[in-house]
Amino acid sequence: MPQWLHPGMVLIAGAFVVPFLRGSVRQFYLVFLTTGALFTMTGLTEGVYGVLHILHEEVAFTRVDKLSLVFGYVFSVAAIIATIYSLNEERGWHHTAALVYAGSAIGVVFAGDFVTLFVFWEFMAFSSVFLILLRKEEESYNAAYRYILVHVFGGLCLVAGFKLLFMETHSIEFARIGIDSLGGMLVLTGFLVNAAALPFNAWLPDSYPRATLGGAVFMSVFTTKSAVYALIRGFEGTDVLIWLGIIMAVYGVLYAMMENDIRRVMAYSIISQVGYMVAGIGVGGELAVNGVTAHAFSHILYKGLLFMAAGSVLFVTGTARMTELGGLRTRMPITFILYMIGALSISAVPLFSGFVTKSIIFEAVAQKHLAYPYLLLMLAAAGTFLYTALKIPYLVFLGTEKPASRKAHDPPANMTMAMVIAAGLCVLLGLFPQPLYGLLPHGMDFHPYTVDHIVSTLSLLGFALLGFVLLKGRLVRIPGINIDTDIFYRFGGRAFLWIARKVFTTTDDFVSGLYQRVFLNGGWLVAVRSWRFDAGVIDGIVNGVANFFVGLGQALRRFQTGMLPDYALSILIGLFVILNLFFLLF
Amino acid sequence: MEGTLRWILYGVLALCLVADVVVPPEHRYFFWDRIPGFNAFYGFSAAVIIIIVAELLAGTGLRQDEDFYE
Numbered sequence: 001m002p003q004w005l006h007p008g009m010v011l012i013a014g015a016f017v018v019p020f021l022r023g024s025v026r027q028f029y030l031v032f033l034t035t036g037a038l039f040t041m042t043g044l045t046e047g048v049y050g051v052l053h054i055l056h057e058e059v060a061f062t063r064v065d066k067l068s069l070v071f072g073y074v075f076s077v078a079a080i081i082a083t084i085y086s087l088n089e090e091r092g093w094h095h096t097a098a099l100v101y102a103g104s105a106i107g108v109v110f111a112g113d114f115v116t117l118f119v120f121w122e123f124m125a126f127s128s129v130f131l132i133l134l135r136k137e138e139e140s141y142n143a144a145y146r147y148i149l150v151h152v153f154g155g156l157c158l159v160a161g162f163k164l165l166f167m168e169t170h171s172i173e174f175a176r177i178g179i180d181s182l183g184g185m186l187v188l189t190g191f192l193v194n195a196a197a198l199p200f201n202a203w204l205p206d207s208y209p210r211a212t213l214g215g216a217v218f219m220s221v222f223t224t225k226s227a228v229y230a231l232i233r234g235f236e237g238t239d240v241l242i243w244l245g246i247i248m249a250v251y252g253v254l255y256a257m258m259e260n261d262i263r264r265v266m267a268y269s270i271i272s273q274v275g276y277m278v279a280g281i282g283v284g285g286e287l288a289v290n291g292v293t294a295h296a297f298s299h300i301l302y303k304g305l306l307f308m309a310a311g312s313v314l315f316v317t318g319t320a321r322m323t324e325l326g327g328l329r330t331r332m333p334i335t336f337i338l339y340m341i342g343a344l345s346i347s348a349v350p351l352f353s354g355f356v357t358k359s360i361i362f363e364a365v366a367q368k369h370l371a372y373p374y375l376l377l378m379l380a381a382a383g384t385f386l387y388t389a390l391k392i393p394y395l396v397f398l399g400t401e402k403p404a405s406r407k408a409h410d411p412p413a414n415m416t417m418a419m420v421i422a423a424g425l426c427v428l429l430g431l432f433p434q435p436l437y438g439l440l441p442h443g444m445d446f447h448p449y450t451v452d453h454i455v456s457t458l459s460l461l462g463f464a465l466l467g468f469v470l471l472k473g474r475l476v477r478i479p480g481i482n483i484d485t486d487i488f489y490r491f492g493g494r495a496f497l498w499i500a501r502k503v504f505t506t507t508d509d510f511v512s513g514l515y516q517r518v519f520l521n522g523g524w525l526v527a528v529r530s531w532r533f534d535a536g537v538i539d540g541i542v543n544g545v546a547n548f549f550v551g552l553g554q555a556l557r558r559f560q561t562g563m564l565p566d567y568a569l570s571i572l573i574g575l576f577v578i579l580n581l582f583f584l585l586f
Numbered sequence: 587m588e589g590t591l592r593w594i595l596y597g598v599l600a601l602c603l604v605a606d607v608v609v610p611p612e613h614r615y616f617f618w619d620r621i622p623g624f625n626a627f628y629g630f631s632a633a634v635i636i637i638i639v640a641e642l643l644a645g646t647g648l649r650q651d652e653d654f655y656e
Contacts, residue, residue: 455606456611464633475641478644
């Protein structure tokens with residue numbers, strides 16, 4: 001046995017065995033592998049491992065400290081839960097993609113330098129996209145395309161930023177970065193793309209609801225939270241993040257309130273919750289970092305649980321649209337209870353996990369006397385309670401039955417089991433927060449269960465409930481989608497296509513005209529004037545040239561009817577490769 | 587049934603309100619920590635604001651048919 005084993009690499013290497021196993025052997029192997037990764041994690045001690053020397057640089061493959069360990073733990077626990085949830089997935093490559101994705105996320109949190117971080121960062125994007133593609137619906141293909149476009153853009157910002165930072169500091173160590181330089185700002189942008197911060201937020205609600213059921217659970221865990229980790233590491237105490245986070249928190253709540261698809265509600269809910277974390281990172285300081293880390297920990301568990309419950313509803317009824325659902329409480333009683341545990345956890349109700357973690361962020365904000373941020377985060381907290389614990393249960397689990405809900409029943413055992421584990425952890429964390437507090441990067445003496453804190457939370461949520469009861473007739477209950485910032489690249493793409501078409505058509509017309517004037521007319525004149533020449537020869541030449549231009553025209557026409565994303569993607573990937581080479585070599 | 591539930595809710599809320607007024611805050615970071623029952627007032631206002639704003643936003647064209655992009 002080597003002295004250390006990288007838990008992420010355990011998952012990535014083990015992932016490629018899955019497609020060759022069948023049936024219960026595969027299921028056993030999946031549970032064994034993910035649990036094994038968690039055990040490897042517990043064997044890690046703080047320090048730097050696997051230092052390689054590449055191009056005169058020390059590349060620290062693995063850095064273990066308290067911050068990376070706590071993210072590593074929750075990532076491995078989430079990988080176990082999400083794997084159990086997807087055990088009934090027949091396609092082996094689905095598991096491979098999911099595990100490579102989870103392993104890469106673990107690789108990100110243990111990366112000691114930019115190079116390792118970037119490699120795992122890209123692995124995450126390019127493995128997770130399969131979780132969308134494997135849903136095999138046309139909309140999923142399109143969403144996957146946009147997903148990878150956005151993440152390639154983020155990756156470009158990162159690699160450019162890293163290179164600029166390296167030219168400045170001559171170090172590739174991944175430590176605090178800050179936004180004093182262009183390089184820092186580029187890296188921040190790259191991180192914020194993955195954190196789904198505005199205006200780079202739209203990829204998340206665009207893609208997660210189009211992923212496979214298990215895939216969405218995996219995705220709800222890793223991409224945004226590894227970005228939160230990277231932001232803590234690189235940009236703690238950057239003021240601009242406070243307001244960015246608050247905007248995300250409120251924006252996510254408003255959009256979630258308007259949504260009709262449960263999984264899209266959950267997607268906006270991620271943006272809102274990550275907003276709390278981004279704001280906490282902006283506040284900075286030991287308490288805030290503890291709060292953000294703890295909240296990421298509990299968030300992964302309850303958000304995974306909520307995505308699993310939403311996926312179960314979709315699995316048994318075939319729809320996730322609230323307008324087509326209702327009255328599921330009697331048909332899916334277990335799912336209903338487990339969903340409510342997740343909903344009460346995210347709403348930070350006492351005795352549940354959100355209460356013991358969100359309050360640390362609030363305390364950190366209060367200690368800095370940031371009045372408006374505090375009030376707006378409180379507003380978002382009430383809103384979170386509205387859409388998860390009230391609106392969805394009211395429309396989906398209570399209410400009258402619709403045709404789609406008639407075939408509903410609790411999901412297969414493995415899916416229920418995964419939800420039970422997640423729900424159990426949510427309650428355990430809520431009841432006994434101190435073990436989690438002990439894992440946090442900084443020591444702290446924090447007690448969430450004070451009379452004042454319990455009373456103020458219950459009053460806030462209780463009276464939000466009253467507002468809901470009085471106004472429940474005015475909830476947005478129409479099918480449809482929300483226009484989000486992706487409209488710029490979705491319609492922007494169309495504008496580009498239109499211009500491209502114009503240019504190509506004009507060129508095509510010009511070439512055809514040229515051919516008419518020069519070759520046909522010219523050829524005719526030549527034929528008439530030089531009657532002694534064999535007309536067949538002339539015709540042959542003219543036809544040959546004509547065929548060439550017809551062919552060219554057809555080739556161009558093929559271009560102009562081509563999909564814009566094809567151009568955009570090839571241009572971006574080309575740029576990406578060229579820039580990477582450029583940055584690495586010079 | 588729903589009537590009973592509603593009265594239970596009102597009863598619980600009344601208790602919350604009393605507690606919110608009576609229990610002194612641990613810290614006084616902000617001016618509203620001195621206002622009795624502020625949390626109850628704020629929770630109710632927040633719910634009303636969010637529901638109404640979401641309703642208004644949905645009416646502005648931010649909400650479109652599912653085939654909007656096709």
